[in-house]
Amino acid sequence: MKQLASLLTLIPALMMAASPAVVMAESPADQREVCDDDVDNDGDGLVDCDDIENCSSFHTCGQIQGGWSWVIAVYGLSFAGFAGYALYITRGLNRARKEEADNDQAR
Amino acid sequence: MKRAFDKEHIIGVIGLLMLAYGCWKALFVVPAMNHFGEVGRIFFMHVPTAWNALLILTGSFILAIGALFNRKPSWDAALTGSVEVGVLYTALLVVQGSIWARPTFGIWWTWDPRLITAAILLIAFAGVLSARSFANNQGQRLRWTAVATIVAYIDVPIVYFIVKWLPRGIHQPHSFPSTVSTDYHLALRFNAIAMLLLGIWMTFRRARWILQQNAATAMSAAPGAALDAEGRTMVAGVEE
Numbered sequence: 001m002k003q004l005a006s007l008l009t010l011i012p013a014l015m016m017a018a019s020p021a022v023v024m025a026e027s028p029a030d031q032r033e034v035c036d037d038d039v040d041n042d043g044d045g046l047v048d049c050d051d052i053e054n055c056s057s058f059h060t061c062g063q064i065q066g067g068w069s070w071v072i073a074v075y076g077l078s079f080a081g082f083a084g085y086a087l088y089i090t091r092g093l094n095r096a097r098k099e100e101a102d103n104d105q106a107r
Numbered sequence: 108m109k110r111a112f113d114k115e116h117i118i119g120v121i122g123l124l125m126l127a128y129g130c131w132k133a134l135f136v137v138p139a140m141n142h143f144g145e146v147g148r149i150f151f152m153h154v155p156t157a158w159n160a161l162l163i164l165t166g167s168f169i170l171a172i173g174a175l176f177n178r179k180p181s182w183d184a185a186l187t188g189s190v191e192v193g194v195l196y197t198a199l200l201v202v203q204g205s206i207w208a209r210p211t212f213g214i215w216w217t218w219d220p221r222l223i224t225a226a227i228l229l230i231a232f233a234g235v236l237s238a239r240s241f242a243n244n245q246g247q248r249l250r251w252t253a254v255a256t257i258v259a260y261i262d263v264p265i266v267y268f269i270v271k272w273l274p275r276g277i278h279q280p281h282s283f284p285s286t287v288s289t290d291y292h293l294a295l296r297f298n299a300i301a302m303l304l305l306g307i308w309m310t311f312r313r314a315r316w317i318l319q320q321n322a323a324t325a326m327s328a329a330p331g332a333a334l335d336a337e338g339r340t341m342v343a344g345v346e347e
Contacts, residue, residue, distance in 0.1 A: 049141075049142045067139075067143075067144045067145030067146040067147075067148075067210065068145050070146050070149065070206055070207070070209070070210050071134070071145055071146065071148045071149055073206050074149045074152050074153065074203050074206050074207070075130065075134070075152055077199070077202060077203070077206070078152050078156065078199050078203065081195060081198070081199045082195075082305060082309075085191075085192075085195050085309060086309060086312075089309060089312045089313045089316055090312065092316045093312060093315055093316040093319060096316055096319035096320050096323055097110070097319060099323050100319065100322065100323055100326070103323070103326050103327070
């Protein structure tokens with residue numbers, strides 16, 4: 001019975017020792033780089049996106065392709081917004097001034 | 108009759124020239140950003156828009172307090188103009204951010220604290236303009252617009268500080284000149300000042316239009332009459 005009890009305690013210990021997860025936790029070099037936590041998880045001296053080998057496919061790392069179309073969309077939309085509002089107020093003001101001039105003439 | 112030259116056009120022209128120079132620098136001169144590539148050029152439009160949206164709405168807050176104290180139609184007109192321009196800038200800000208997020212994070216929108224508070228800011232100040240449209244006379248319009256602006260303004264410091272209070276969101280924390288490459292300073296500053304000048308120009312123009320409308324309303328209501336501070340028609344100083 002005593003032997004069985006010591007065997008039961010030994011099995012989990014042996015399993016833990018053999019587990020790759022435990023080995024990874026003990027050795028930073030075997031850990032994977034987490035690409036957005038400002039920490040050098042894999043211990044290679046490179047943090048996040050600077051670790052090109054491990055993070056180039058991460059969505060905020062690497063050179064984003066087709067960038068100009070997004071840039072044109074933002075600049076175009078912003079200019080359209082400014083110009084549209086400027087046109088709206090200029091037309092409104094001119095209309096109001098014309099009305100005033102017409103009223104003055106009528107009097 | 109020849110109309111006098113409106114002096115605010117000088118501010119508008121300077122703003123336009125500065126924006127042209129800032130955008131030329133941002134698009135064709137500064138180097139592409141690490142990791143973001145060409146998409147990083149969106150920053151030169153997005154960041155100045157954000158600064159100016161908060162700045163113009165702060166101006167609205169000051170005008171709202173002033174308008175409540177002096178009750179002058181000119182203050183009401185300036186307040187309304189600045190709120191409208193603030194709403195325009197905030198709307199552009201939210202859309203620019205959404206376009207930025209698509210290529211960089213793979214999403215158009217997420218429930219990030221900065222994004223949520225910015226969207227609330229847009230809705231709150233659009234609500235100010237909506238409340239204004241329900242008022243019956245000029246006095247009521249002034250009071251409602253000013254009070255609603257003061258209430259809506261509560262969100263402005265929240266938008267600014269939320270990245271400090273809840274830093275784990277998708278939005279990056281505050282940047283400072285020391286944390287931004289010196290290559291980018293000039294384009295950012297030119298665009299920021301240009302947008303501020305254009306915002307001031309648009310506010311002036313909108314205020315002029317509102318005052319002109321007020322005068323036209325007074326004339327059509329009773330020739331020779333004027334509106335009092337409450338927007339009621341006055342004939343020879345007597346309220347009708």
